[in-house]
Amino acid sequence: MTSPETAGWQPLSRRDISTREEALFEGVPNHLVRPLKAWIAEYLDGHPKLTGRVALRMKVVLDTPDPEQLVEAVAVGDPSLLLDVVDVVLHLDRGLWWELDVAGPEPLMEAGAADWIPDFGWPKGSKGAAVESLDDMLMDAGSAFEVDWRHKRLQRRVDGSVTAAAEQAMGMDAGRHLQTAWSAVYGRQPDPSKAYDEAIRAVEAAAIPVMLPKGKTETLGKVLTHLTDADRKWELAIAGPSDGSVAPLIEMIRLLWKGHVARHAGGPNFRPQRQDEAQMAVHLAATLVHWFTTGAVRPRTSG
Known part of the structure; x- marks a missing residue:
């Protein structure tokens, strides 16, 4: 609802000093x-x-x-x-x-x-x-x-373009978890651990039907294992220099999964998730949800 004349505007005394956004x-x-x-x-x-x-x-x-x-x-x-x-x-x-x-x-x-x-x-x-x-x-x-x-x-x-991308992902099947994660990390009373938990669940809801459709007790960890073992069977929409290799996808999922330190309470590495971790996890999850629900991750069609 922000009016266009206010977007990016700075008072005269600050325009020539710095283009960096003022602290909120x-x-x-x-x-x-x-x-x-x-x-x-x-x-x-x-x-x-x-x-x-x-x-x-x-x-x-x-x-x-x-x-x-x-x-x-x-x-x-x-x-x-x-x-x-x-x-x-x-x-x-x-x-x-x-x-x-x-x-x-x-x-x-x-x-x-x-x-x-x-x-x-x-x-x-x-x-x-x-x-x-x-x-x-x-x-x-x-x-x-x-x-x-x-x-x-x-x-x-949050930056408007980032919000728009997240809202697009929220409109899909995994959106309920993504909406909860977004609210938990950006609400008035942030709950980083809950936000990270829901980010994981959102990606699981989007990825499991694509990667492991017959499974009933699958997790994002099992999706990661499957992709790592069967990486040649899958491709990304962007071919790039590696012919659509899913290596970037594997690393993104590994980062999200391994960074979930609050997953096992009482474990040797257990601690509550930090706010900066949760924010990154939610945005990473929004991207992954979008990829899995729009066919950007798909079975490889060529050898």
């Missing part, structure tokens, strides 16, 4: 506290039931379901918890879900008058328009989080 703020920096409080209070204004539910989720005691009292009570100890409030609001508001999933944005009368005018937009005063303003606010403030429009919550900001 993990919590709620001082310059974002007041605007975020105002957005929450305005969004919840006139919705006492939703305000009460949000307060219960945040374990905040209110005298009355007052949005302003809610945001002040949450922010007094840790302003970063305001992001949790936003996350809960997006998750609980069924009216917002209706607008996003059913009603949708409306055609704009001005569409086509200029290249930068979109064909559709949210009506003034709608929940969709409010969430769009929230997304713009987070981006302008340099927040590490953005609106996850698909799942109605916040997620860690």
Whole structure:
């Protein structure tokens, strides 16, 4: 939902200094506290039931379901918890879900008058328009989080092209595991070990029907063994200099499988997965799922 005029934009004082992306703020920096409080209070204004539910989720005691009292009570100890409030609001508001999933944005009368005018937009005063303003606010403030429009919550900001590739893979049979992995690694409360577990399951769901269709208790480890032993029977869509050799695929699967150190609790090498490992695993899994479900990995047709 990011508007095109903001993509890659830098203020004048920084344009000639560096083209490197500015570091993002993990919590709620001082310059974002007041605007975020105002957005929450305005969004919840006139919705006492939703305000009460949000307060219960945040374990905040209110005298009355007052949005302003809610945001002040949450922010007094840790302003970063305001992001949790936003996350809960997006998750609980069924009216917002209706607008996003059913009603949708409306055609704009001005569409086509200029290249930068979109064909559709949210009506003034709608929940969709409010969430769009929230997304713009987070981006302008340099927040590490953005609106996850698909799942109605916040997620860690990721490059748009990367997100699009992952979403394409999520739409396939292994998508349920990949979606869970994505949420576990990029959500407000990351769980790297769970994300890595689900990344493995996603690849297993995509690879086993292709590699070992008759098996009932197969694992990614068995897929790796099969590919290693029968590498001449398979090829990749890109022939490259090695005539479609699956060697790169084998190394990718080996990296994902052997890097799963949290697989055997109590083992000599057991430890929780790190966040950076989980992020890499999820993106690697998205690529592998795409390869296996689109025929990019296939039986070799030539000797």
